[in-house]
Amino acid sequence: MVDLRSGFKILGTVIVRELHRLVSRPIYILCLIVAPLISCIFLLTLMDKGLPERLPTAVVDLDHSTASRNFIRQLNSLSLIQVVEQPNSFTEARESLQRGQIYGFLVIPESFEAKAMAGRQPELSFYTNNGYYIPGALLYKGFKTMSVLASGAIVQQTLLAHGQYGYEITPKLQPIVPDVHALGNPWLNYSVYLNNTFIPGMLQLLILLTTVFSIGSEIKHGTSREWLAKSHNSIILAITGKLLPQTVIFFVVGALCQSLLYGYWHFPLHNGIWPMLSAMLLLVIASQSYAVIMMSIAPSLRIGLSMAGLFGIISISITGFSFPVPAMYSPFRLLTNIFPLRHYFLIYADQALNGIPLYYSRIQYLALFLFALASLPLLPRLKKALQRQIYVP
Numbered sequence: 279m280v281d282l283r284s285g286f287k288i289l290g291t292v293i294v295r296e297l298h299r300l301v302s303r304p305i306y307i308l309c310l311i312v313a314p315l316i317s318c319i320f321l322l323t324l325m326d327k328g329l330p331e332r333l334p335t336a337v338v339d340l341d342h343s344t345a346s347r348n349f350i351r352q353l354n355s356l357s358l359i360q361v362v363e364q365p366n367s368f369t370e371a372r373e374s375l376q377r378g379q380i381y382g383f384l385v386i387p388e389s390f391e392a393k394a395m396a397g398r399q400p401e402l403s404f405y406t407n408n409g410y411y412i413p414g415a416l417l418y419k420g421f422k423t424m425s426v427l428a429s430g431a432i433v434q435q436t437l438l439a440h441g442q443y444g445y446e447i448t449p450k451l452q453p454i455v456p457d458v459h460a461l462g463n464p465w466l467n468y469s470v471y472l473n474n475t476f477i478p479g480m481l482q483l484l485i486l487l488t489t490v491f492s493i494g495s496e497i498k499h500g501t502s503r504e505w506l507a508k509s510h511n512s513i514i515l516a517i518t519g520k521l522l523p524q525t526v527i528f529f530v531v532g533a534l535c536q537s538l539l540y541g542y543w544h545f546p547l548h549n550g551i552w553p554m555l556s557a558m559l560l561l562v563i564a565s566q567s568y569a570v571i572m573m574s575i576a577p578s579l580r581i582g583l584s585m586a587g588l589f590g591i592i593s594i595s596i597t598g599f600s601f602p603v604p605a606m607y608s609p610f611r612l613l614t615n616i617f618p619l620r621h622y623f624l625i626y627a628d629q630a631l632n633g634i635p636l637y638y639s640r641i642q643y644l645a646l647f648l649f650a651l652a653s654l655p656l657l658p659r660l661k662k663a664l665q666r667q668i669y670v671p
Contacts, residue, residue: 285515292509292519299492300523309488310527317480318535321473322543328467329358333413333420336363336371336383345391349424353384358420375407382406382417412468462546462631470545474626475599475619477535478558482565482619483590485528489569490586492520493660494579502664513661521566532558540630548633557625557646564618564649574656577663593619621645 300306337353339346354361363380365371371383384404387393393400404421408414463470496502509516536554540547547554572585596613597620603611614620621642628639 288508288510288512289515289519289522292505292515293522295505295508296492296520296523305491306488309484309491310524311531313484314481314528314531314535318477318538321476321480322469322538325469325472328469330413330416330468331357332360333358333382333417334362334380335359335417336365336374336380337361338365338368338371338383338385340388341386341390343391345394346386349386353420353424356420356424358416372405375405381410381413382421384421462627469543471599471631474539474545474630475597475623476594477539478532478561478622479590479594479597479619481528481532481535482561482593483587485524485562485565486569486572486586486590487583488524489521489566490573490582491579492524493570493573494577494582497577497664497667498579500667502667506661506664513657513664516664517570517657517660521570525562525566528562529559532562545630546633547630549629549636553625553629553636553639556643557622557629560643560646560650561618561622564646567650567653568618570653570660571656574653574660574663577660589617593617596620597623599623615645618646618649 300310337350339350350361350364353359363371363374363383365374365383368385371380371385374380375383382405384402386402387400390400390402402421402425404418404425406414406417406421460466496505505520506513506516509519533555536551536558539545540551540554568589569582569586572589573582576582576585596610596617598614603614603620606614625639625642628634628642629636
């Protein structure tokens with residue numbers, strides 16, 4: 279047993295040893311500082327406008343009437359759509375779509391104007407490339423919106439031709455007027471909800487990989503016994519001394535990313551920065567704890583890196599920001615609760631986006647705190663692996 283003063287002295291020795299290791303290999307600088315910041319800046323600048331605009335599309339006009347030309351002009355006036363081609367046939371449009379020159383196209387059938395004016399309901403066909411999910415979904419939305427508006431315009435012209443007045447026609451075309459107010463993200467900005475999960479997700483992945491690498495490389499290069507000796511054979515001091523510098527660096531980098539999100543880009547932050555900084559600190563420690571668990575279960579650098587990569591990628595997919603968790607199958611819905619990123623996402627949604635009282639996020643904070651402690655029961659197993667110092671290629 280060591281007293282408190284000796285424990286701090288030993289811990290300082292281990293921290294100094296780890297700092298020497300961090301500055302001696304460029305890969306640590308890359309994973310700790312360069313990669314997170316580059317990922318953050320890349321994602322933020324990639325979605326700087328918030329919503330893709332002027333998506334290239336095509337219109338196949340088989341009618342060549344005044345109504346069809348007017349429809350194309352109105353379609354091109356939408357901010358989401360830019361009509362860059364007007365092929366002569368469906369085949370030409372499909373080939374452009376397959377070559378990647380456009381994201382979708384719309385087909386105006388023959389006799390479009392005549393059928394519309396006669397009330398015979400002409401059909402507009404539109405095709406989108408959903409291999410590109412966001413452009414495809416936005417084009418589908420634009421095509422559908424313009425089709426509905428075109429239908430209303432034709433009905434209006436028909437009623438006007440029959441002698442009805444404008445004030446009589448409007449209630450028939452739109453009997454109920456919706457008053458839409460988007461909550462939390464009134465700009466419908468994709469960057470607001472994507473980057474608040476992508477960036478912490480990328481940071482968590484790098485934390486997992488870096489922590490596994492720093493522990494696994496001790497076993498691979500036969501320095502784990504020396505590491506334990508520096509800590510006077512205390513696995514608690516050994517792990518704390520190794521991970522504490524990384525914790526500080528990752529937290530500072532995470533806080534810097536949050537300052538870009540909420541300070542420079544002015545994303546919604548209704549309850550102030552402190553709830554999000556607390557969540558970031560807990561996410562960093564919880565991710566390191568998961569990496570320690572992985573190395574305790576399989577003390578092999580190769581297997582550990584594979585487990586860390588798989589866990590980090592699945593975390594981004596199963597968090598619930600793209601596909602709602604309540605709509606998942608029950609086993610997957612329960613599985614989401616073991617991922618720290620899921621709880622960070624819920625804290626962000628409650629504290630930054632919606633601004634509800636901190637009390638309602640207590641379960642998420644508690645979960646992250648318990649994740650941070652989850653590796654403690656497995657430390658004796660990791661200590662045995664470090665003492666055996668057997669490298670499994």
